[in-house]
Amino acid sequence: MGDILQLVLKRLGLGVITLLVVSILIFFAVELLPGDIAQAVLGQGATDETVAALRQKLGLDQPAILRYFQWLGGALTGDFGVSLVSGERVSAAITDRFVNTLFLASYAAVIAVPISIILGVIVALLRNTLFDRVANVATLTSISSPEFFLGYILILYFAVKTSYFPAIASLSADMTFGELLHRTFLPALTLVLVVTAHMMRMTRAAIINLLASPYIEMARLKGVPPWKIIVKHALPNAWAPIINVVALNLAYLITGVVLVEVVFVYPGIGQLLVDAVAKRDFPIVQACCLIFAATFILLNLAADVGAILTNPRLRHPK
Amino acid sequence: MIAPFGEAEVISSAFAPPDANMLLGADQLGRDMFSRIIYGARNTVGLALLATMLAFLMGALGGLLAATKGGWFDQFMGRLADVIMSVPSLIFALLMLSIFGTNLTVIVVVVAVIYSPRVFRLTRAVAGNVVVMDYIEAAKLRGEGTWYLIRKEILPNSTAPLIAEFGLEFCFVFLLIAGLSFLGLGIQPPTADWGSMVRENATLISFGEITPLIPAAAIALLTVAVNFVVDWMLFRSSGLKEV
Numbered sequence: 001m002g003d004i005l006q007l008v009l010k011r012l013g014l015g016v017i018t019l020l021v022v023s024i025l026i027f028f029a030v031e032l033l034p035g036d037i038a039q040a041v042l043g044q045g046a047t048d049e050t051v052a053a054l055r056q057k058l059g060l061d062q063p064a065i066l067r068y069f070q071w072l073g074g075a076l077t078g079d080f081g082v083s084l085v086s087g088e089r090v091s092a093a094i095t096d097r098f099v100n101t102l103f104l105a106s107y108a109a110v111i112a113v114p115i116s117i118i119l120g121v122i123v124a125l126l127r128n129t130l131f132d133r134v135a136n137v138a139t140l141t142s143i144s145s146p147e148f149f150l151g152y153i154l155i156l157y158f159a160v161k162t163s164y165f166p167a168i169a170s171l172s173a174d175m176t177f178g179e180l181l182h183r184t185f186l187p188a189l190t191l192v193l194v195v196t197a198h199m200m201r202m203t204r205a206a207i208i209n210l211l212a213s214p215y216i217e218m219a220r221l222k223g224v225p226p227w228k229i230i231v232k233h234a235l236p237n238a239w240a241p242i243i244n245v246v247a248l249n250l251a252y253l254i255t256g257v258v259l260v261e262v263v264f265v266y267p268g269i270g271q272l273l274v275d276a277v278a279k280r281d282f283p284i285v286q287a288c289c290l291i292f293a294a295t296f297i298l299l300n301l302a303a304d305v306g307a308i309l310t311n312p313r314l315r316h317p318k
Numbered sequence: 319m320i321a322p323f324g325e326a327e328v329i330s331s332a333f334a335p336p337d338a339n340m341l342l343g344a345d346q347l348g349r350d351m352f353s354r355i356i357y358g359a360r361n362t363v364g365l366a367l368l369a370t371m372l373a374f375l376m377g378a379l380g381g382l383l384a385a386t387k388g389g390w391f392d393q394f395m396g397r398l399a400d401v402i403m404s405v406p407s408l409i410f411a412l413l414m415l416s417i418f419g420t421n422l423t424v425i426v427v428v429v430a431v432i433y434s435p436r437v438f439r440l441t442r443a444v445a446g447n448v449v450v451m452d453y454i455e456a457a458k459l460r461g462e463g464t465w466y467l468i469r470k471e472i473l474p475n476s477t478a479p480l481i482a483e484f485g486l487e488f489c490f491v492f493l494l495i496a497g498l499s500f501l502g503l504g505i506q507p508p509t510a511d512w513g514s515m516v517r518e519n520a521t522l523i524s525f526g527e528i529t530p531l532i533p534a535a536a537i538a539l540l541t542v543a544v545n546f547v548v549d550w551m552l553f554r555s556s557g558l559k560e561v
Contacts, residue, residue, distance in 0.1 A: 018404050025401065029417055140549060144541035146493055148500050148516060149534035152523055156531065160523060255408040259497055263520075273409075274501050277416040285416045292409045300404070 007308050015301040022293045023075070027068050030282050071286075080287035090283050094269060098291065101261070101268035104184055105253050108191035113246055116196040120203025125230075127208060139197035147256050151190045151263035158186060168265045187264040194256050199249045206241035210234050240311035247303030251296050351529065355536060357510035363540070365426060365505065366492040372430035373487060377437025378480065382468045384438070385445035392442075399435035407432045407494055415503050425504060429491055436490075440483050444476040451475075485548035489541045496537045512537050 074080060080090035123135045142150070158164050165186050175183070210216065211234060219233050258270035265271070269288050276284035384392040402410070414428040448454065449472065457471050498504035499513025506514075515533040522529045 018401070021401050022405055025405070026413060029413055032417060140545055141538075141542050144489060144493075144545045145538035146496055146500070146513075146534065146541075148497075149531070149538045152516070152520070152531055152534060155523055156528065160525070251406070255406045258408055258412075259500065262501060273412060274503070277412045277503060280416055282416065285413060289405075289409050289413045293405045296406045296409075297404055 004308065008305050011301065011304050011308065015297055019294060019297050022297070023072055023290060024068070026286050026289050026293070027071055028064070030286065031064055075287070075290060081283040083284055084281045090287050093272065093284065094287055094291070097267055097269045097272050100266065101257060101270060103180075104187055104191070104261070104266060104268060105250075105257055107181070107184060107188040108195065108253060109250055111188065112192045112195045112199065112249075115192075116199035116249075117203055117242060117246075119196070120200040121207055121230075123200065124204045124207035124211065127204070135200070139201050142193050142197035143201075147190060147194055147259040148263050150193050151187070151260055154186050154190055155263075184266070187260045187266050190260050190263070191253055191256050195249050195252055198252055199245055202245040202249070203242060206245065207234065207238060210238055210241075240307050243306035243310060244303045247299050247306060251299040254292055254296050254299075351515075351532065354510040354515060355512070355533060358512045358515060358533065359536070361505060361509055362492070362496065362499070362512045362537075365422065366488060366495050369426045369429040369495065370433070370484065370488045370491045372426060373433040373491065374437050374480075374484060376430060377434035378441045380434070381438045381441025382445050382472060383464075384442050385449050386464050386467055386472070395438065396442075399438050402432065402435045407490075408497060411494060411498060412501075412503070415498070420503050420506060422505065425495065425498065429494055432494070433487055433491055436487065437480075437483065440479060441476070444479050445472050448472050448475045482548055482551050485544050485551070489544050489548075492537070492541055492544075 071081070078091050080094070082088070083090055083093060086093075119135070123132050126132050159166060166183055216229060216233055219229050224233070257268065258273065260266070261268045261270035262274055269291060272284060273288035273292075275281075276288065380395050384395045405413075410432050411428055415424065418424040418428075454467060454471055457467055462470075495504055496513035499511050500517050502514065502517060504513055505511040512533040516530050516537075519530040519533075523531075
């Protein structure tokens with residue numbers, strides 16, 4: 001058991017280092033700004049005094065290294081400073097929206113994961129049949145279409161033409177859970193379509209790869225019934241690639257969620273980020289980027305740890 | 319020219335329905351949708367091609383050098399690629415655009431930087447297999463320089479996977495640029511561009527009109543087509559894909 005722990009810890013350490021490097025990247029990218037933040041915010045017409053005053057207010061008169069550690073320390077305790085545009089605390093603006101985004105992503109994941117794994121296995125078993133060909137074309141189409149295309153098609157057919165679901169996912173505090181699920185169904189469905197396609201294809205590839213191995217051939221020649229081959233022989237070895245596929249695709253959700261939130265005017269941090277970029281509100285941009293990047297790194301980490309735990313071969317590197 | 323009207327030419331009232339003169343109707347300012355789709359094809363596809371080529375130039379050069387030189391250069395480039403790939407591409411692009419503002423040069427360079435690590439890894443892997451071959455050893459013993467090795471020995475032997483990757487990469491780049499334009503942070507008006515055309519006409523969807531779907535469909539059609547060609551090429555070139 002000791003060597004597993006060691007491997008996992010090593011991977012965790014690597015993840016923390018990656019996160020640290022990314023935080024440095026996010027923080028110092030803003031330092032690359034021609035001039036500095038104070039000038040960028042106030043624009044060309046500002047006098048030297050106002051720029052100096054804002055610089056002092058933002059603490060820009062201190063060296064960048066010092067400010068980085070202050071920022072990082074603040075970020076760890078959930079304090080991301082003050083918005084340049086509204087003067088509001090960034091953490092206050094982010095918290096609710098982050099919960100909303102998490103809700104939307106988990107809603108999509110809860111639907112997408114079981115469906116895509118089951119479909120992926122079915123398609124792998126039926127490979128080279130008509131069903132497989134159709135599924136291949138459908139998933140490839142869904143992967144290659146931009147999220148906003150799928151989103152607007154869903155709006156057109158399920159909201160405007162038939163009004164089964166609302167086109168705009170506005171949330172209010174006094175909604176029941178059922179109502180919440182109903183209102184956010186279309187954005188979740190858009191994400192499900194994109195992620196399911198990816199996951200199905202990767203599950204299919206993993207299973208086909210597995211079914212080609214000699215021990216499955218042996219079981220088949222012995223006359224083991226097909227369902228038993230799948231459940232007893234293939235599945236134990238398939239967990240590792242499937243867990244990997246799931247974690248990697250949840251990471252896809254992160255990019256997808258930004259576009260989907262904008263399409264459906266959903267109050268999440270994706271939309272906040274896009275607004276902040278347009279307004280050049282750097283503390284919010286930095287905070288959102290850090291949150292997205294951290295989630296992304298965390299999911300990749302989960303994929304690797306899952307693979308280590310379910311695949312004994314990885315524990316003994318050659 | 320194929321387009322019947324100019325790119326930014328206002329020819330009728332806003333959101334006019336399609337007629338014999340305007341095949342797809344007018345947009346939010348009364349410009350001809352059909353003409354703008356055609357101009358948009360040039361702008362969007364051209365920009366994506368430019369960014370993909372830049373990404374390939376950087377990634378492939380880095381990969382080839384890393385494979386031939388090895389050592390600390392290889393290590394450094396590998397870690398750099400890891401860091402860039404550990405930030406989601408759209409998020410990275412948004413961060414950079416918030417800092418450098420949205421002009422075309424920035425978009426092309428940023429998108430190229432984001433997608434070059436993929437090319438770097440592939441080139442390095444492919445070239446890494448070639449570098450250990452005997453004929454490379456022979457060329458080295460002949461006293462040939464690194465550039466000769468890359469141009470005459472390694473590159474000709476690693477083009478096939480790179481061409482397939484070019485198609486895939488183009489799709490990613492194209493979707494990212496279209497996504498940025500859709501968010502209003504890519505190609506700026508009045509230049510016609512498919513992503514921003516979706517955004518500009520998005521309000522029409524609530525009246526049951528399909529106008530915003532036309533440029534979106536154009537984006538989807540192009541990427542789907544490229545993807546199918548790449549899929550077919552991979553299928554043809556590797557006999558081991560199917561059992």
